[in-house]
Amino acid sequence: MTITKSDLQPQFKFEVTAMPGGELAKRCFDCGSCTGVCPVSQAEAAFDPRRILHMIKMGLKDRLLDSEAIWYCSHCDTCAFVCPQGVQFSGVVDVLREMAIQQGYVDPAVFEQWGTGPCKATCPAHISIPGFIAAIAQGRYAEGLRLIKKEMPFPAICGRVCPHPCEGKCNRGKVDEPIAIEYLKRFLADADFSSEVRYVPEIEAKREEKVAIIGAGPAGLTAAYYLAIEGYRVTVFERLPVAGGMMAVGIPEYRLPRNILQAEIDVIRALGVEIKLDFEIGKDLSFDDLRNDFQAVFISVGCHQALKIGIPGEDDFEEVIDCITFLRDINLGKPPAYKGRLVVLGGGNAAIDSARVAKRLWYDDVAIFYRRTREEMPASPWEVEEAIEEGIDLQFLTAPARILGSHGKISGLECMRMALVEADESGRRRPIPIEGSEFTVKADVVVVAIGQRSDLSFLANGHGIDVSPRNTVEADPVTAATNIAGIFAGGDVASGPRTVVEAVAFGKKAAASINRYLKGDDIRAGYRKDWKGVEFEPKDVERADRQPMLRLSVAERAGTFDEVDLGFNEQQASREADRCLRLCGIQKAKESNK
Template sequence: MTVAILVMLGIGATCGIILSVASKVFYVYEDPRIGEVEYFLAGANCGGCGFAGCGAAAVAIVEGKAKPGICVAADSEAAVNIANVMGVDPGTAEPMKSLNACSGGDRAADKFVYNGAMSCSAMSALYGGKRVCSIGCMGMGDCIQSCQFDAIHMGPDGYPVVDESYCVGCGACEAVCPKGLLSVKTMSQRLLVFNQDDQALAPCQQTCPAEIDIPRYIRLIREGDYEGAVHTIRERNPLLLSCGRVCPHPCEEYCRRGLEDEAVSINQLKRFVADYEMNSGRRFPIACAPDTGKRVAIVGGGPAGVSCAYFLRRLGHHPTIYEAMSKLGGITRYGIPEYRLPDKVLDWEIEGILNLGIDVHYNTRIGEDFTIQSLRDEGYEAIFMGIGAWKDYTLGIKGEDLKGVWQGINFLSTVADHPEKRISVGRRAAVVGGGNSAIDCVRTLLRLGCEEVYIVYRRTRKEMPANEVEIVAAEHEGIKFQFLAAPTRVIDDGQGNVKGLEYLQMELGEPDASGRRRPVPVEGSETILDVDMVISAISQQPEISFMENEADKENIEITRWNTFDNDPETLQCSVPYLFTGGDVATGPSLVVDAIGGGRRAARSIHQYITGEEVQGSPKSLRKQHISESLFDSVPGVIPSKRTPMPELPVAERIDSMIEVDQVISEADAKHESNRCLNCCRVCYNPDVVSIAPSIEACEEGSRNAA
C-alpha cells in the first residue's frame, strides 16, 4: 500500500514537472485587454459585426483591426468603455450608420438592355452597368439582400432607402455595393465629408460653398419633414438663419430648372425651415461626439470662427472663441445691417451653437490681450485664425481726411455697435463702390435720415458685383446711381467739411483680368457731385499689425494681400498648429464661403490634434463642377412660377431698420419644393411640377388660412 502511494506521488510529481516545463516552452501570451474588451461586448455572438463572435471581435479591436464601436448589439456606453480600455479617443465610440448618396434610382436612361444575372455586381461587370449614369445606383438590391437587420428597402423611385432606426452600422451593404454609393460612417465622419468628383452630386450642391445636400433638404421639405431638413443643412452649415437671409445663393445659377424656366428659390426654402425651427418654440437637438478633452483656440467669432468651433465641438473637442467685440457674429453682425439680418435672429442662432459647450472670451483683442504664442503657452493644441477683413481700402484721393468722409465697414460697424445712438449723417451723400457693402451703406443712410443718396461706380450696372436683389431693392428705395464715374477728389468747404465729390466720367474698354471691361477715363470730363458726406466702400483687407509682436512671426507666412498663406485644401498655415479660414484666408468673400472654410479647417484641425496626417479630401471638387452633370437643356420641364420673395413695402421700411425680406408661407414652401427636379448628377424629374399646386392656389390657401 505504501509502495503504491509512493509510486502515485512520484508519477504526480513527474507530471507536474513536465507540465511546468511545457507551460514555459509552449507558453502563449494573451493580451489581458482582450478579456476586458469582451466583457463590455453584448455577448450575443450574432456575427453582425463581421467577425465569428464576440471573442473574435475583441481580438480584432485589440489588434487595431476594428474600432471600439464595432458591436452592433451593444450601446454607445459599451463602446466608450471599450475605448477607455484601449486608451484611444472616445470619439471613436460613435455608432456607425449607413447612408445612400444616390437618389437617382431608375430615372437615368438605359444604354442597353440587360437580361443577365439580377445582381448589381454582375451588372456592373458589363460595361459598368446598363444606365448612362456612371455613378448611379444599379437598382438590383444587392445591399438589401446583404442586410440582416431589415434596415434597407427599395424605395418607390428605384433606389435603396436606409432606415437609420434599424441600421446597426455593420457595413455589409457598403461591402457589396459595386459603385460605392452606400457608405457606413459615424456622425463625425459624415460632418467632414467633402464633395468629390466620384460622388452622386446635383449641380447646385457642387456649387454651394458650404456643400449642403440641397436636393435632400428640399425633398424633406416637400415631404413635410422640416426637422430633417434642418438637420441636413446643419451637417454642412450651422448658420442657416443667417445664410437664409444674406446668402447670394450661387447654387441657383446652376439649378437645372433655370435652363428652361426660373431656378428653384433654394435660399428661400433654407430660410423657411430655419425660421420654422426658430418660431417652433424648441431647438432641434444637435448631436455631439463623446468628449476628447482636446482644446482648440478660435481667434475671431465671425462666421468662419463660429462654424469652425461648431464642427470641432460636434467632433467632441473643446473650442474656445476669443472675440474682440462685445458679441459674436463678426461681419454678419457688424457689417450687415439689421434690415437684412436682425440682431435678435443672429443672437438666437449663436446661442444654440454656444449651448453645445463652447466657451467665449469677449472684448479680447489679439495683439493687446493675448498673442498666438500665449495661446500655445496655455496649452491649446491648435489655433484657428478667423479674424476677418476689417481694414477698409481708401480711395487714395485728395480730401479723404475731411470731416464727413467715412470708410464702408467702419461706418456700418459704428451703426451696428451703437444702435441706441443715431449717427449724424449729411443731407446728401455719395457712396463709392458697387459691391454689397456699398449697397448696405446707401440703404442704411436712407434709414438714418439722409435725403438724397448716390452710388458712384466706375463701371455700369451690369458689372456691379453686388447681389441683384440688393441692387433692385436700392432702386425701389430711391437710391440714385452715378455709373461710369471715378472719384478724383473730395472738395473742402473751407472749414474742413465735405462740400462735394469730383469725379471723372469713364467709358468701358477691353476686359481686364476679372473678365469685366476696364473703365477708361474720358479726358476733360471732370464733374462735381453736390454732397456733404462721402463713404468709401470699395473693399477691405485683414488687419494683421499684431503679427509684429509674435514670437513665431518669421515662420508664419503672410501674403501680399495681408492674408495668412495656407494650403487651400487643408487651410493649414506654414506652422503646423495654425489654421485659418474666412476672409483672412481668402480675402473678402461671401459669408457662406467663410462657413465652408470653417468646416474645412475643422476637419484638418481634427486630423492634427488626433494624430492623423493632415491631408485634403481625395478627389475634392472645391466648387468645381463635374462636366457630365452640366446640361445645355432640360427637356420635359413644365413651366411653373417661382415663388416671389415677400418683402415690406418701401413706405413701411424706409424709416426704420425693420427687416425688409420676409419668410415665405408654408403653402409657398410646398409649391417651391415641388419645383425642384431632384437632380442627381445626370438624372432629374422633368414632370415633377405636374403634381404641384399652382402659386395662385397656394396664395389662395394662405389667404383662407389667415
C-alpha cells in the same frame, strides 16, 4: 439582382464593423424607409439602399462591388433624413467606393470627381440640397434641418444673405426658373425657431484638448461648431462686443435681423463653446501666450481694415468715412450725427448696404458713384434693384478726383466721367478718365466703400506665419493649414473678402483638419474630392411658376430696419419643393460615374 439563400452564406468572413461602411450598416434594422424615399431606387430597380446595407452586414463584399449599387448613389441624402437610426447612406457609399478603388475594381480616375446634383456641387458648403428639398416636400421639416446642419450651422442666416450660386446651376432653370433654394433653406430654419425644442446636434465624445479660435465670424463660429460636436474644448476670442463678425457689424439688420443671427449663434454656445467678447488677441492676450495655452489655433479674423481710395482730401475731413467703420458704428448702436447729402463711392455690396442704411437713417439724398457700369458692379443684382427702388441715385462711369471743402468742412467732390476699355485682370472692362470731363457735385458726407483687407497686427512680432502680398494669411485651401503646425487659418483672412457661405466652408475644413491634427492623423487624408454637378436637359417637365417672396413695400421700409423679405409660408414652401426635378443625381450616376 435578388438575394438568394446562398448569398446569406458570406463568401468572406467579415466582422461587420471590420468591413468598410460596417459601422454605419450595423445600425440598420431593415425598416426600408431609405428605399421608400430614395429617388434613384424609384427610377432604377437595380438600386436599393436597404439591400446594400444588408449586403454589407452579410459581408458580401464581392457581390457589392459587382452590383450596380455603388454607381448610382447621387449623394442627395434624401435617405438620411428618414433613417430612424441616422445612417448616412451616402457615407456608406463613399466607403464602398473607396474600397472599390483600393481593391482595384475600378480606376480611381472614375471617382476623381463625385457626381451629384449641380446645386449641391456648386454650394461651397456642399449642403445636401436635394435631400432637404425632398424633406420639405414630405413635411419633414426637422429632418430637413438636420441634413443642412450636418454641413453648416447657419441656415437661417444663409437663407437670407447667401448669394445662392446653387440656384444659378439648378437644372430646373432650363425649364422655367431655378428652385428658390435659398428661401427654402430659410423656411426650414425658421420652422426650427418656432418649434418647441430647437435642434442642437449631439456631442460625439468628450475630449481634453483645447482649441482657440480668433474671431467670431462665420468661419470661426463654424469651426467652433464642428469641433464642439467632436467634443473639444473650444474658446472663441472676439474683439468686438458682439459675436457674428461681418454678419453682425457689416450686413444690415433689414437683411439679417439680429435675433435670427443670435439664435443661430446660441446653438453654438449650447454646444459648450465659450465666446469671449471684447477680447482682442494681440492686446488682451498675446498670440504667443495663446499658442502656449491651446493645442491648436484657428485664425479667422476676416477683413476689417478699409482700403483707401487715395484721392486728395480723403484724410482732411471728418465727414469722409470708410464703409466698414460707418456700418460697424451704426450696427453697434452708435450712428454718426451727420446731415445733408451723402455720397457713397464704390460698387460692391458694402456700397449698396451703406447707401440703403443711410437712406433709412437720415438722408433723403443718397447717391452711389461707381466708375464702371451697372453690368460690372460686383454687388448682387437684386441688391442694386432694391437700392434703386428705395430711391438711391446711382451714377455710373463716375469717379471722384478729389474731396472739396474748407476749414475742415466738406462741401463736395470733384469727379470725372469714365470710359471703359479692354478687360483687366479681374475680367471686367477697365475704366479710364475722359479728359476734360471734370465736374463738381455737392456732398456733405462721403462714404468710401472700395474694399477691405485684414488687420494682422497681432502677428506683427514675426511668428513665422506666411502672409501673402495681399495681406492674407497663407492657408491651404483644402486643409486650412498654415506653414506652422497646429496653426490654421480660413475665411476672409485667407481668401480675401468673399461670402458667408465660403467662410463657413473654410471653417468646416479647418475643423476637420484640426480634429485630424489633434488625433495625430494625416490632415490631408480623407478629404473629399471635387464634386461634379451633373447638367442635363430636362424633358417633358411641366412649367410651374417659382413661388414669389413676399416683401415689405418701399413705403413700409422707409425709416425702419424691419426685415424686407418676409419668408415663405408652408404652402409656398411645399409648392416650391415640388418643383425640384430630383432626378439630376440619377443622370449623373449613369453618365458621369459609370
